[in-house]
Amino acid sequence: MEQSYNCTECGECCKHVAGFLDTKPGTDECIFLVDNLCSIYEFRPEICRVDTIYHKYFSGTEYKDFHNYTAEACNTMIRGAGLDDKYLVGEV
Ligand code: SF4
Ligand code: SF4
Numbered sequence: 001m002e003q004s005y006n007c008t009e010c011g012e013c014c015k016h017v018a019g020f021l022d023t024k025p026g027t028d029e030c031i032f033l034v035d036n037l038c039s040i041y042e043f044r045p046e047i048c049r050v051d052t053i054y055h056k057y058f059s060g061t062e063y064k065d066f067h068n069y070t071a072e073a074c075n076t077m078i079r080g081a082g083l084d085d086k087y088l089v090g091e092v
Contacts, residue, residue: 003063003092005050005070010087011036012077013048020047064092 011033018028032040038048046052050070058066071089078087 003051003067005054005067006089006092007050007074008078008087008089009037010074010078010081010083012081012083012087013074014038015081016077021045067092 014033015027015029017023017030022031023029024031024033030038032038032044038044046056054061054063054066068091071091074089078089
């Protein structure tokens with residue numbers, strides 16, 4: 001069965017893309033983030049596709065290890081932003 005990342009759509013990763021993607025003036029937020037959602041989701045770049053990154057660059061790693069390591073990074077951002085615990089990414 002195809003596995004996929006347990007993104008909770010908190011939007012935090014899209015708010016820290018300075019140096020990687022174009023940002024809104026005076027912020028580190030992606031120009032394509034609208035109402036906390038990606039406005040070009042179907043066409044978003046590779047860097048925004050967690051599972052594509054896994055298959056292309058980390059397929060030699062167990063998926064659950066990649067997933068849980070990525071989840072730690074998400075949860076650090078989620079806690080840092082003071083978001084509700086409902087956005088925390090669970091382990092697989
Ligand atoms: S920070 Fe993680 S959980 Fe939040 S939107 Fe980005 S990938 Fe999803
Ligand atoms: S392109 Fe979409 S998914 Fe990627 S950082 Fe921008 S808003 Fe987020």
